[in-house]
Amino acid sequence: MVFVRHALPGERVTALVTEDNGGGYCRADAVTVHSASPDRVTPSCPLSGPGGCGGCDWQHVRPERQRAIKAGVVEEQLRRIAGVDRSVVVEELPGGVLGWRSRVRLAVDDAGVAGFRAHRSHRVVAATGCPLSVPGMVDGLLGRRWRPGIELDVTVDANEQVHVSELRPGRGSRPTSRRIAGDGVAVQRAAGRDWRVHPHGFWQVHPAAADVLAEAVGSWTRAPRGGTAWDLYGGAGLFASVLAEQVGTGGAVVVVESAPRAVADGERELADLPQVSFVTGRVERVLARGLGGGAPDVVVLDPPRKGAGREVISQIGAARPARVVHVACDPAAFARDVGLLREQGYRLAELRAFDAFPMTHHVECVALFEQADGNGDTATTTPAVSPEE
Structure with a gap:
């Protein structure tokens, strides 16, 4: 069995195997589409295709079809x-399918360039923006130099306050954190209440x-x-x-x-x-x-x-x-x-x-x-x- 990323049911594609561990399945990317589905659309971000950012699986799919496929997965x-x-x-x-992501983790490569991880990889894909993120939240973070090897936790709260923390590899599995932007308290709104919570805790x-x-x-x-x-x-x-x-x-x-x-x-x-x-x-x-x-x-x-x-x-x-x-x-x-x-x-x-x-x-x-x-x-x-x- 082959799981082909960036393809749609019914399409005829050329697929490049990206992972084969010798088990009952392997993973591949659709690198060329020969016969496209009517549900295929042009991605909003040029980094969303094969070999690009690992954050978006389905930018090539019409939103209504995305929801139908997800429903089918749950049913199956x-x-x-x-x-x-x-x-x-x-x-x-x-709110629509773009501009919704209020939490992002950026990775920094060995040259100090910030970006996003590739799919199932530690490789950093340099980026100039992210159409899924809340507008403005990563502005000023991408395109500048950072300490190589760190990660950046970025959160925008209900008051549109951007919170940024630098994560550095620490001893064991727990990185150390240093606040770069924000006051350390994120305001969120839900269930008729205002919540003052840690910016990078679960929400x-x-x-x-x-x-x-x-x-x-x-x-x-x-x-x-x-x-x-x-x-x-x-x-x-x-x-x-x-x-x-x-x-x-x-x-x-x-x-x-x-x-x-x-x-x-x-x-x-x-x-x-x-x-x-x-x-x-x-x-x-x-x-x-x-x-x-x-x-x-x-x-x-x-x-x-x-x-x-x-x-x-x-x-x-x-x-x-x-x-x-x-x-x-x-x-x-x-x-x-x-x-x-x-x-x-x-x-x-x-x-x-x-x-x-x-x-x-x-x-x-x-x-x-x-x-x-x-x-x-x-x-x-x-x-x-x-x-x-």
Whole structure:
């Protein structure tokens, strides 16, 4: 099997193999298109093609077709990995397909030139701009000389303040950081609140994504007044703020997050919500110790790209919440978690998908799971398997 980048279904191309590790597949680039798809368009950036910047997979694809392909990927992964047949529509976020990226990491080559990494490579591709980035955010950073070998974290916040930090290789795997621009606090807006968070901590890259996801999650959690909710992989507590309004001051929302910096931001920003508490640690370890405070009525989880996995899903299943709301950014890992939740006696009740990363292959999913009844959706046909299988 050959995975061909920069091609479209139905096209006839000349492909150059770029990676072959001797397994069941290899990777290639479409270097010449002999018969083009009607969905092919001229890329907005000249660096997006073969051998260029690795940040944009699909600038050559009509935006409507991008969303249709992503929907097909989610459907195929659910069917293949979880044994679930589900029709998916990928929803467009406000703002269009360009100028949305509010977070960028620039790399600096051995000559001190800043640019972007090539696809699956450490090679730096020099650039003069980025049409996906929020206009102006990388101006003044590209085209000047930097210390060779560093990286630059660049974030623009809701107040259009640009924050830049220099990352230098450190001992072990942790680089050292030095602030170059900005005051060290980024203002973000979502869920009816202003958030003052670390500029380069976790926050959604698309300016509209945090608010859209918070609304989607809140519409399905329906945490009861006075009830208990868990927000796993909760970051600074975006979803916890929504859950707190639902349970009220007589309820409890417990946020589990492994990044101390995000926990510190969340405890400060949600200090007006005494029903919210934070626990610092890896989710599987925290759940193994026990959260206390009674069983949850609803669980929200927003794991990293690799998904939650069997251990965490089993721990959630043992707690028997009435509803589970899962936020996911990788279709294969999400489909595996769907299958695992089905094994725990939950059915996939609702699903929405969002194009939170236009011009790339990435897609964000939000799903509601409810306890299956006597006619419920249980994993009896296709066992959950690893996304790599």
